[in-house]
Amino acid sequence: xxxxxxxxxxxxxxxxxxxxxxxxxxxxxxxxxxxxxxxxxxxxxxxxxxxxxxxxxxxxxxxxxxxxxxxxxxxxxxxxxxxxxxxxxxxxxxxxxxxxxxxxxxxxxxxxxxx
Numbered sequence: 001x002x003x004x005x006x007x008x009x010x011x012x013x014x015x016x017x018x019x020x021x022x023x024x025x026x027x028x029x030x031x032x033x034x035x036x037x038x039x040x041x042x043x044x045x046x047x048x049x050x051x052x053x054x055x056x057x058x059x060x061x062x063x064x065x066x067x068x069x070x071x072x073x074x075x076x077x078x079x080x081x082x083x084x085x086x087x088x089x090x091x092x093x094x095x096x097x098x099x100x101x102x103x104x105x106x107x108x109x110x111x112x113x114x115x
Contacts, residue, residue, distance in 0.1 A: 001068050002066065003064075003067075004065040004066060004067035006048075006065070007051075007052060007065060008062055009053075009054075010052065010053055011053070017040060017042065020049060021042065024044070026043060026044050027043060029042060032090070032091060034091070035054070037052050039052055039053075040053075063106035065108035066107070066109055066110070067111070069111065071110075071111040074109045081099050082099065082100040083097060084099055084106050085097070085098040086098055094110055094111065094112050095110070096108055096109065096111070
């Protein structure tokens with residue numbers, strides 16, 4: 001398992017992209033739409049930020065994401081814990097699931113390579 005990204009809801013996608021590009025030197029890595037949300041990944045060689053524009057209130061939804069090799073194995077280990085969302089299969093082939101931590105924090109697990 002390794003850190004993959006930090007996710008943040010935004011109220012203005014283009015303004016947020018501009019801010020993080022200028023301020024942190026991040027570049028747009030990819031754009032996609034999932035359900036009713038627009039998702040943009042900004043990246044540098046050492047860090048990835050996911051900006052989410054959609055149905056939720058900006059700034060309220062934040063999560064940390066860990067990339068894993070086998071999502072099914074992680075889900076088995078988290079059996080009995082509250083699933084916040086998912087599991088989902090994204091249009092780019094990634095598979096993901098979100099869990100609630102003991103303090104209400106949201107943790108995403110993401111498998112980017114199909115098994």
